[in-house]
Structure formats: C-alpha cells, structure tokens
Amino acid sequence: VFPTENCLCILTLPLRIAAGAVRSRAKELLETGGETETIAGQEVGWLVETALRCNALDIIYSSALTRSAFVALLRGSSFPRASSTTAKGDGDRGGGGGSGAPVAVAGYAVMSTGAEMAVHIVPRRESELFALAVVQMVEVGDVVGAGMLVMRATQTHPTLASSPSASIAALQAFLLRIQSAPADSAASGDCGISAEVRSRCQEALVACEKMLAR
C-alpha cells in the first residue's frame, strides 16, 4: 500500500496562498478547532471541494478531517471514469427537494476576472477534484509532487512510485489522457471533467513540458 504520509507530505509543500484577509482565517480556524470536531463526511467532503476549487490546497492540511477526506478522494481514482460511476456521482449531488431529501449543494457562484465581471455557476463535481489537485501542484511548480499524487491515486507500487522520473512520466500520461479524451464526451461531462478544468490540464501539460525542458 502506498504510504499515506507521502501524500500528506505533498500537501506541506508551499502552495498558492488564498487571497484575502477573510480567506486566510480559514486555515487558522481549521488548525485551532478542526481537529476536535466530529462532523459528517458529506460536509467535510464539501469543504475539501471548496478548498480545491478556491486553489487553497494548503487549507486541507490544516485539519485531520480534511486530510483524511482528501486522501479518501485519491483512493482508486482513474480517468476517465466509467460513465455509470459519473452518473451516480452527479445524481448524488442533484437530489431533489423537500425536507426529507438529503441536503446537497447546487454549485458555486464564480465571478469572471474580465472587464465584464459576469457571474457563472460552477456545479459541484467530485470527479474532477483529483485533476484539480494535480493541476494546482503543477501550477506552483511541483511537477514531481503532482506526479506522486497521480501514482498515489493510481495505486502504483511503492518501489516504482519512489522514482521521480516515473512520477513525471505518470503525470504526463495523466494530463495527456485528459487532453486526448473525445471532445464530445468532455463537453457532456461523460469523462467527469468540465471544459474549464480540462483547459487547465492542457495548460499544466504545457507548463510541465517547459519546466522539464530547462
């Protein structure tokens, strides 16, 4: 079994700091109070997804709860996911209304950074969180760490996983696989990766190749 600690060590690497004074409090709050809490798995998973979507991977390391949820997220991940798995996951999120129904999340309001300042809705989608984590690690320059994350998720044998060159190869294969996924299935969400995240994966692959060429 690939050691969990390896994955957690990756999270200690310097990552992009969440912008804004209020957001910076999130880490502090989790460090001081998050360890002693007993909250439902659904809420922890939601918090992890929010952290990943806000490019705040470092927040996840602040609490044992979120660390565990993140590690669980990586367990047995693959790409593309089987369509039946994706459909099931999406169904879990969109469940109907009424007081008896499990409370779910519709999505996140996100403001574009352009001059228009338009707001769009990003639906929750668990299937793309692993790719988001990998991309964020590449974006901060930790190509080997991102590769190790891929091998952790694909349950590569520890002997092979300890090799940096193997990590990089695994990372490139992972990003290439997303890039080469059929456009139609990506657009319809069959592969579990949205167009936006897929675009970030393509940019990460280019950045990765540039870093390796130096």
Place this chain on the structure above:
Amino acid sequence: MDQASDVERRRTFDKVVTALSEAGGSKSSGAGVPVLGCDATELHKFVDLRAAAAVGEDELLLLAQMVSFWDAVAMPWCLHARDDTSTRTSASFAAGPATEGGSAAGGSVLGRERSAGGGGGDCGSGASEVAATWMVLLRRALGLRLVACALVLRSGPARYALAPSQEDELVEAAQACSASTAAHVALLSPYPTGEF
C-alpha cells in the same frame, strides 16, 4: 450537518407561511402555497408567480426565508430567478435550475456590484432587493444550525453580496456552529483569483 428536525422545520415553515398570508402574499399568488416537500418545479413556479407580482420588501424577505428553509437545493436557483425577474419586471421568466444558471446569475446576484459606492450588502437605492436579505438569511440559517442551507447560500447567490465588515461578522457567527463551518465560510470569501 443540518441539526433541525423535520418537526422544527415544519414549525418554522408554518410561521413563515402564516406571516406571508397575513401580508397578503399567498392569497393572490394564483397557485396557492405549495406543500412542504413538494417537487422543486412546483416551488419554482410558486416563486416565479410571486416574483411577477409587485411584492413589498417585507414579503420579499419572507419569501426568501420560506424558500431557504424549505429546499436548500432549489433555494439558490429560485432566488437567482426571483432577483433577475424583479430586475427585468418580466412575468415570463422561465424557471428551471438546470438551464437558467448562467443567465439568471448574470450580475443579478451581485449586491456589491449594484450598490453605489461599494456599499456591498448595504444595498443602496440601485441595489438588488434580494441582496439586502442575504445577511439576514445567512445569520438566521446559522442560528438555526441549518449549516448546509447557510453554505448553499454562501457558495451561491450570497457569495458576492456582502460588505467586508459583514464577511467578518459572518465568520464570527459561523464559529458558533463549528470551526470547520467558519473555515468554509471564510474560504468562500469573494474575489480570490484564478480559482475554479
């Protein structure tokens, strides 16, 4: 997660519906007040009908509360639609969470964007009426330990509607629920770059 029992929810709901009826809200809706736990489309229809009518601020707040505590999934979409419909004063705005997301959210949820002088959730004369209720709704949801409901609001329509001072107040209020809830609320503070 959500600590309120169905009985408590029902009680809260009844209070809101009673208040809404006393304000004349439910009598003229044409569709009547939907029953608790009804299909989301029925709820959307009700909200649209109410939104098409010239409702007062008090009734608007009650309507928003009613939807919030009723159906946490449908709620943000209903309020997006309601806000947009109010702005355009159009009775023909179609409901439907799966299709309306992009257009309905187009600027209409931004209390900060609309309020003059960066007043944020203070909502000046040109600001959204609904945006003025976000802080009230968020505080009430947290007070009732409806954590998921509060987080749906926070990650959705209320994300950009609060002033910086209100952001701090909200985190403080969320700490009463749990550190993780407060962290979640803080993490969703607006205007981060390069996300999603």
